[in-house]
Amino acid sequence: MIDDSLARKAQKQLYKAAREIKLDTNILKILENPMRTLKVSIPIKLDNGKIKVFTGFRCQYNNAKGPTKGGVRYHPDVSEDEVVALAAWMTWKCALLDLPYGGAKGGIICDPTKLSETELERLTRRYTTEIMPILGPHIDIPAPDVYTTSKTMAWIMDTFSMFKGYTEPSIVTGKPEILGGSKGRKEATGRGLAIITREFFKAQKKKLKGAKIAVQGFGNVGGHAALFLSQMGATVVAASDVSGCLVNPDGLDIPELMECVEKHACVIKHPGKQIDKEELLFQDVDILIPAALEDQIH
Amino acid sequence: MIDDSLARKAQKQLYKAAREIKLDTNILKILENPMRTLKVSIPIKLDNGKIKVFTGFRCQYNNAKGPTKGGVRYHPDVSEDEVVALAAWMTWKCALLDLPYGGAKGGIICDPTKLSETELERLTRRYTTEIMPILGPHIDIPAPDVYTTSKTMAWIMDTFSMFKGYTEPSIVTGKPEILGGSKGRKEATGRGLAIITREFFKAQKKKLKGAKIAVQGFGNVGGHAALFLSQMGATVVAASDVSGCLVNPDGLDIPELMECVEKHACVIKHPGKQIDKEELLFQDVDILIPAALEDQIH
Amino acid sequence: MIDDSLARKAQKQLYKAAREIKLDTNILKILENPMRTLKVSIPIKLDNGKIKVFTGFRCQYNNAKGPTKGGVRYHPDVSEDEVVALAAWMTWKCALLDLPYGGAKGGIICDPTKLSETELERLTRRYTTEIMPILGPHIDIPAPDVYTTSKTMAWIMDTFSMFKGYTEPSIVTGKPEILGGSKGRKEATGRGLAIITREFFKAQKKKLKGAKIAVQGFGNVGGHAALFLSQMGATVVAASDVSGCLVNPDGLDIPELMECVEKHACVIKHPGKQIDKEELLFQDVDILIPAALEDQIH
Amino acid sequence: MIDDSLARKAQKQLYKAAREIKLDTNILKILENPMRTLKVSIPIKLDNGKIKVFTGFRCQYNNAKGPTKGGVRYHPDVSEDEVVALAAWMTWKCALLDLPYGGAKGGIICDPTKLSETELERLTRRYTTEIMPILGPHIDIPAPDVYTTSKTMAWIMDTFSMFKGYTEPSIVTGKPEILGGSKGRKEATGRGLAIITREFFKAQKKKLKGAKIAVQGFGNVGGHAALFLSQMGATVVAASDVSGCLVNPDGLDIPELMECVEKHACVIKHPGKQIDKEELLFQDVDILIPAALEDQIH
Amino acid sequence: MIDDSLARKAQKQLYKAAREIKLDTNILKILENPMRTLKVSIPIKLDNGKIKVFTGFRCQYNNAKGPTKGGVRYHPDVSEDEVVALAAWMTWKCALLDLPYGGAKGGIICDPTKLSETELERLTRRYTTEIMPILGPHIDIPAPDVYTTSKTMAWIMDTFSMFKGYTEPSIVTGKPEILGGSKGRKEATGRGLAIITREFFKAQKKKLKGAKIAVQGFGNVGGHAALFLSQMGATVVAASDVSGCLVNPDGLDIPELMECVEKHACVIKHPGKQIDKEELLFQDVDILIPAALEDQIH
């Protein structure tokens, strides 16, 4: 394991926590490595008739608490290192909340923006088939992550159900409501962020009303967090995504900005002052919400 | 993939063969990468009561011709790269002989000489359990390899059978005869080597009788090859193993040497002239038998 | 498909609804035909020792919403056409209420009034065995229908449970309460009818009290509907079954009539004025409840 | 059952045989109807992007002797009646030779000449998925029939194997040799015909040498029968297919005619005298080989 | 069946009840014998390296109400007779409360006080493996009993889960809370005893306050019953276990006594007057709680 890898970072965090709680060395030895990682080749026929072979992963870090759970990511930067680290973090997250779940993570190395919807469907269905031996409502349950959506989950669910011979909604979370998905799932992460922020201010005996907020990654999570926080009275003064960064010291109009992003898929189509997106992390704010990719703050 | 890796070497061989036979590019794309590789953590309790976590692999390279087959290796140098390359080579081997099998390979990073028999048993049983989801007489069938024996196969077979609730001999090859193993299996690879050599001499219209032979790696394979070839009239002038190298221009006494290796597990306990073991590859012989680890000749 | 068949009728209703909601043609093409229909021979030994072979059906119309659900009918007029149409209607019913179920229907061509209870049991058990490959709590769940009762469901449940090796109550609905059946199931359809009627009157701003009602088919459904509606203040002026039709402009005594039907299995044993049963449909009433077989009104 | 249906014809043959052998009435009652017939909808996406829903069948007539076996036919005239009759005949055929198999038959109503190869593949794969619950090496084993080939069997085998998670060659017969198909399978039916004819002549104490033969349906079966019979010395004087009929009183050159059919898929591209194809049945010959569709002679 | 056996005793109770409720003879015949009893050999390696073979049982008395449920007992006196009787009583208990469960019981003939924890673990895991064919959340669900604890249940659950390939908490009750066990399970039986006693006094219109209680078997059940009853105002004047019997006419200090038992595993380490433990049954009390082994009162 390379020392600056993400998985190594996750391991070091574990060691620190283990020292803190004087964790039994034998248990630590089991926790410091993933239970299993499956690497698969995913050959699909492209729309142009040629075959292209993608590489996918599914890491199940630890299942002591129950079936593993975790997202599936489609991104050119997906790597075994990344899925292992993310699966470890999913494990700690579930355990901290005492959920009856272990942690997992999957991903496919691909640029989803360059694949047609039919290609994405074939990619997803074949990936599901390949990881089938270690998938199941009692074994491992995928969820949406970067560049995968409720539609991706519907494909996974359908592929799994075809194999079983009956409809099995409990094989994924984050599926469309019509297929049994939970209401409010889309905005859940953002709402959680907003509620935690509110509670943190309460605990700090500070006022949320008027507090200044910067949001890095104004996507589904960042956007909803901004929305709920602005409804609670906070002022969102900066919002960035891959396209750039918008700032407004008096507060951005969040509902309008969300509409713009819905339509154009980038914040900078919204009128207003722009700054370099790297600058967002250095704004003078009360709260910084890092809602882009992991590992942004050093 | 690092350019001097074994898997890369296997890939380059494939490309060369593909050019030769004008293989369809789409098929080449599927063949150039392994179908799936499972990496598992294997926690076992050592005899001293402490837990140690080993890392194991099972690569199933391609199953188009039938269930995959391939050895399981216990060695400190086992790596994902190595099992992938060996699994590829198993695939080509089975396909060339038109056997209804695909290729696979597995391994555990460990020093088996430092583990007690009970530790090796626990290691093997847990490894079997961990790769169980992709194991089966119709799916993937392990075999002995470096530092694994018919006893190892008996453990795998017993673990698999326990899980199924009935005795399943067809889950491994290379098991003890008493459990349904094939007769002659132990000497099969060496005998094959001897027969091929004999046929090669015939085709070359040369005489095998009196031909000089050097054997690198006087273990199960090398020893039996030497035995059968000497019975056919050839003269084994050099034999090495990890302990060193014996030479005798008039021919070593192979049955005696085998007995010595049986007893002492090294060739140099046998009386006779010794040379540096690296020198074996440079002896003046008609046939060189490389029967140690792969990748010895450059 | 013959143009005046029931299945064709169901198809035409679908086309009409599809036009109304501008349903995607591709989806319509999938919905216009049943997913699968299994036709089975059911040989049973009669009480007289001879073998008789019955013909049974199970149509699973569509399972997009979840496992299919639907009754099993024992009647001489059962046909593939009928089960297909009824399965289609079950599909729409479940979908309209957004239940996580698809629609199915089954039936056996037989005259259940001419079979002894032991013959009915053997018939039911063998039918269950024959449709087993497409039955299951996640696949398809039978329910009582014309001439099948909670006892029939108990036989299906027991046959299925025997095959699985454990008691599986979720394979049928409408089973006896003692085996896990729902309380109030028997009167549920009739109660539903009464409640809808009450709500309809409310919506129409009419009074249910004193409204005149005719019930075609005073069986489990019609009888309970009559009972609940009379308790709500309506007046049941006519009630028919296969035996004939009773009328009373001042209202029939429903509890007494139900008792009579319980005992004699026909309405005409109850004292009161009788008319020809075909006349029931032409009575001057505020509400007509058609609770006999489908397809009565033209 | 309509009186002139194929299934009715098969039934009448059964009754006749039953009278002959004084078959137990109870057994006759079980044999006179198919065990089960599954009718499925098969929605596939056409190459033009539209969905088309085909209807398919699989009839398993009787499995008392072992797993059922029988072809899958792709033809516009496929009907439930036809598959039931053909499945019955498969049952008698297997039983007469005391093979450990029962009889089955399947089919899809379609015009395979109007479907592209990718459409045929999707059709076959979806059909296989739909009949999966009653398919298996121990349950029912498909084979090629009218307009289905070893390639079709390869698709069925691959679909089944994908679902099981391992390669299962024993799910179909008539698959390509490379996938485990039997050698000589292609010419087997024709060779059988030729051998039976030869034996028949022997039994009749007639000479096959110079005997005149007419072949209706010069396809795989008819063509090979003609080839083997001409090699045995017989003279093939007439050969027809859907395109027309060739005649030559001195004997057609069968190897050349086979080559022509291989290239042009019709006999009339071969030089020589042609007659109306209906006339073939009325030629003055010693042997008539009806190798087109069933039910040609009245 | 020997006339003074426990199973015979259970049978006689059944006959008495059957007469009382005029039970159908056919049903009685089914109820008077256990459905199935599995007797297994359990070979384990002791810590000293030798193999010892224990004998274990699992009796599933009747599963008409649902999956069977019942404890697993480790004791030198375990016998087939005992598990059959206890399984019968579990059946009546579940049925009386109309729980959807049948009754079962298991046990191993062993002296658990003479086995190390690792030996107990191996014994439990092997016993679980041996009864696996008739175990499952839908089939039979073990629970703790004499000398088995939540830890034993964790071993059973882990063994079962290993075999299934996923964590299955519903295979046992009485497991540790961390693995999904119910809160309050430990004190449940004792609390139930206390509540029933309180209700009995109410029904008898007597005062529980000041009532005198003797507890035979001051273990988990007896101790908690004593605790809750003393909190309700009763006076525990005598408490015995295998070590002896403590008495105090003014009431024992139950929390202190429980602490003592927790530490020393016997009541007599607690200061106070002791009597012979057999005397406990003859104390002058209002309530006697027999919470040791069954069959104490004659």
Added chain:
Amino acid sequence: MIDDSLARKAQKQLYKAAREIKLDTNILKILENPMRTLKVSIPIKLDNGKIKVFTGFRCQYNNAKGPTKGGVRYHPDVSEDEVVALAAWMTWKCALLDLPYGGAKGGIICDPTKLSETELERLTRRYTTEIMPILGPHIDIPAPDVYTTSKTMAWIMDTFSMFKGYTEPSIVTGKPEILGGSKGRKEATGRGLAIITREFFKAQKKKLKGAKIAVQGFGNVGGHAALFLSQMGATVVAASDVSGCLVNPDGLDIPELMECVEKHACVIKHPGKQIDKEELLFQDVDILIPAALEDQIH
């Protein structure tokens, strides 16, 4: 275990053999007890409509060599002791011939001569269902034994096949030839006896021709042994069954006697001198064939 029980006898034989071959004590400990014994209640409806509950057993003594094999016996004297002993002996028999099978035995306590064929069928089917969890071609394979025949095996095979959903001939041996039974199976045991006797005479350098033979139990085994031995030239001077004993110093006419037994099911209907059946064991003969029940010679 009672000291004069059959199982104890089998154990003592094992101890003797173990001393002889200096068997490892750990292995002996595993071999001295049966792996598992299942005792089941078998409720069936008698022809008179009443329910009767029978008790059945299946003991699987040891499966180290492969799936267990052994007969099923219907007899009033069947007991757990007997099936355990017989299963032990089956284990040694299979092991001595190095067959890949372990040993098992089953039985039902019943008087098969007092049950109608339909009752026997129901008894067999229910017994099969009850032992299903430990039955299977890879697990345990029944065979005919005392009072069970090829028809009994057909019932077991059909019941098992119904549960699996396909015909599984490999679940029993000794089935009718029409269902896949082996040719020559019926006379196999008798033929084996005759051949061994012939070889024994050869080894003893004695003449079989004219040797005098007494057969205890002139059933399927004894009758065929007598037949083959008489064909080899021996003289059968005495033959008994449950009905009595026939003697003829010049040799009984075996084919005629077999015909008589076929027709009347007893030897004494055959003309000739009769003696008390207990006397058979004391005849002056060269060979005594004990082919009745086990444990006849003391």
